[in-house]
Amino acid sequence: MTRKGRVERTTKETSVVVEIDLDGTGQVDVSTGVGFYDHMLDQLGRHGLFDLTVKTEGDLHIDSHHTIEDTSLALGAAFKQALGDKRGIVRFANASVPLDESLAQVTVDLSGRPYLVHTEPEGLAPMIGAYDTTMTRHILESFVAQAQVALHVHVPYGRNAHHVVECQFKALARALRYASEIDPRQTGIPSTKGAL
Numbered sequence: 001m002t003r004k005g006r007v008e009r010t011t012k013e014t015s016v017v018v019e020i021d022l023d024g025t026g027q028v029d030v031s032t033g034v035g036f037y038d039h040m041l042d043q044l045g046r047h048g049l050f051d052l053t054v055k056t057e058g059d060l061h062i063d064s065h066h067t068i069e070d071t072s073l074a075l076g077a078a079f080k081q082a083l084g085d086k087r088g089i090v091r092f093a094n095a096s097v098p099l100d101e102s103l104a105q106v107t108v109d110l111s112g113r114p115y116l117v118h119t120e121p122e123g124l125a126p127m128i129g130a131y132d133t134t135m136t137r138h139i140l141e142s143f144v145a146q147a148q149v150a151l152h153v154h155v156p157y158g159r160n161a162h163h164v165v166e167c168q169f170k171a172l173a174r175a176l177r178y179a180s181e182i183d184p185r186q187t188g189i190p191s192t193k194g195a196l
Helices: 035-048 065-083 135-147 161-180
Strands: 004-010 014-021 028-031 051-058 092-099 102-109 115-119 150-157
Touching: 004 065, 014 065, 028 035, 035 051, 035 065, 035 135, 035 161, 051 065, 065 135, 092 161, 102 161, 115 135, 135 150, 135 161, 150 161
Parallel strands: 028 051, 115 150
Antiparallel strands: 004 014, 014 051, 092 102, 102 150
């Protein structure tokens, strides 16, 4: 079984190509033009053990919003594509990841129903390089909308904006990895409905 996804998304604002292999080894090749976002996508691939390629060209002369948003939408769509019919997956998972003074707790259900709950400390520094820290929630919203997963992300504490955002991506990577793994005892689709 090949669990790979490839999505191309082209608009007047961006051109995005995302490729993901859920059964990879964490090989990552990412270029969006937004350095900190590239760093976060690198965390996602490496800690999820997903082979991930992302190539985005966007209207960065305006700002990074469209580039980050469209990349996140394409990533969610590629992840959904790679899951296929979800036969044999674990489905539910959670992960907690600390990064110095910050802690992220992520729980995911690969349910086929998009839903996001997201909390993080208020008063974070507004920017990390060219990355607007209010985009973290929007990244997750965009990913969830296309991946069609229920995702709960909670950062109960943290001071440094870099750490607060990064531990979220690391915990997300781990939770997605565990939830998408094949359960050797699960031969069908893990739902009483028979479909996810």
